[in-house]
Amino acid sequence: MKTWLIEATHVAVSVIDAIAVLIVLFGTVIAFVSMLRLMSLPAPGHERRLIWIGYARWLVAGLTFQLAADIIESTVVESWDAVGRLAAIAAIRTFLNYFLERDIAEVRERDTARAEAASIQP
Numbered sequence: 001m002k003t004w005l006i007e008a009t010h011v012a013v014s015v016i017d018a019i020a021v022l023i024v025l026f027g028t029v030i031a032f033v034s035m036l037r038l039m040s041l042p043a044p045g046h047e048r049r050l051i052w053i054g055y056a057r058w059l060v061a062g063l064t065f066q067l068a069a070d071i072i073e074s075t076v077v078e079s080w081d082a083v084g085r086l087a088a089i090a091a092i093r094t095f096l097n098y099f100l101e102r103d104i105a106e107v108r109e110r111d112t113a114r115a116e117a118a119s120i121q122p
Contacts, residue, residue: 009076013069020065027058046111053107056100063097 034051070090077083 006076009072013073016065016069016072020062020069023058023065024062027055027062030058031055049107053104056104060097060100063093067093067097
């Protein structure tokens with residue numbers, strides 16, 4: 001019974017990792033095309049920031065899927081060395097995810113404050 005569960009876990013981890021790669025790849029292509037389009041036109045700085053925020057959201061989504069795969073994978077690893085490597089990878093992904101989320105929130109707050117300030121001024 002344990003063998004099929006281990007095999008199913010490896011398949012699930014592979015599928016989730018593939019989804020994460022596709023998410024990051026898709027977000028990267030969108031950001032790249034958007035930046036190319038933006039470079040051909042004179043654009044204000046807020047449009048670049050919007051592209052960055054959009055890209056950061058794709059990266060956060062990809063990191064979240066990868067973290068889910070790490071959690072599932074941790075159920076079947078058998079050596080402490082593998083657990084340590086997995087813990088280090090999960091910590092790095094969590095660290096990146098935290099700071100990307102924080103950057104997104106800061107930009108959102110700054111944009112909201114600017115919009116409120118612009119609507120108050122006559």
